[in-house]
Amino acid sequence: MYSGAQISLYPMTGDFVGIILGALSALDPYRERMQVETDDLSTLLVGPPEVLFAAMRDLFVAAARSGEHCVLHATLSRGCPGEPDDAICYTTEYGGPRQPLEERKAAALGSVSAAPVTSTSSAAQFSLYVMGTDDHMDEIYGCIDFLKQSGVFGGAKNFCTRLDGDAGAVFAAVEAALCRFGPPEGHVTIDLTVSANSPTRR
């Protein structure tokens, strides 16, 4: 199954190019396990979710450590029928045959508990889209229920869910949303925004 993300990093400073270039080395440990392709709008990452999310997290944390207000946006997708399969995307994270919702929620909570601590505070919001099924709202409500128990739930917003907490747990929660909800072979996408160092108080 093809999986990947179009990611963009927005440091709100005149030295945005310097911060982006400085943070890019955070991707180096992952480059053998994913494809990377950059243009003027975003960087395409193609690989399995466990590599994509670790790479995005480390890139975000590296930029946030500048102390500047930085935002990472990602358009994530797995199982798009319009994309060819690719061996680099192989993963066992989708869990094979569809499991009961409660088991998937428990697995998702386990992933967040096991997430590394980055000591970087983050605020995030994301939307989960499950396509090609009649029961897409059941999956979304199941995911929201998991998020409410995850320790990083920041509240419901129109069209998305807010998360607040250490970047390690926040990225782990979004990864679990992509992997554990929606059919294992389904077309599932996420629209993700993660922010650090905002001068606006919540």
Add this chain to the structure above:
Amino acid sequence: MYSGAQISLYPMTGDFVGIILGALSALDPYRERMQVETDDLSTLLVGPPEVLFAAMRDLFVAAARSGEHCVLHATLSRGCPGEPDDAICYTTEYGGPRQPLEERKAAALGSVSAAPVTSTSSAAQFSLYVMGTDDHMDEIYGCIDFLKQSGVFGGAKNFCTRLDGDAGAVFAAVEAALCRFGPPEGHVTIDLTVSANSPTRR
């Protein structure tokens, strides 16, 4: 049908707060026809698509005229089963009974031709998600076919479509994508990124 957007504006400069506050007056002509609610991550706009897109376009253009590299991101949604209906969202733009795809493509092309010229160059990418139907890829391919004829098609990318051109035509093309594709009463969302003044050459 409930419709709206979570929008964020990212000026890549130390004076990002000044540029955002300066651009906000561009929303004033639309405030009576939409709800506006801001937090530290995004601003919620609730209203019909013809108001949402005009407001987003004018906000983006106002920020881009600073000359700084600016990006607007929007998470757009219409018809989400989890949102209550709201009278402020009333519109006739979804076209009533489902029309044949060719008629909808022609209507979409007409909207782009009639778009105001802003004299602000923009580069955009967006993903259209149609939920709750088995034929979501037919709608997406129909939309891509319209975009290829729209005059602002900038190329296919993984997970999204690129647009390049005057911000007036670019926002009109994305509005047409939201309104003309997917069932009139369906749950349709868009993940949109629009950029101006990037120092990176395409």
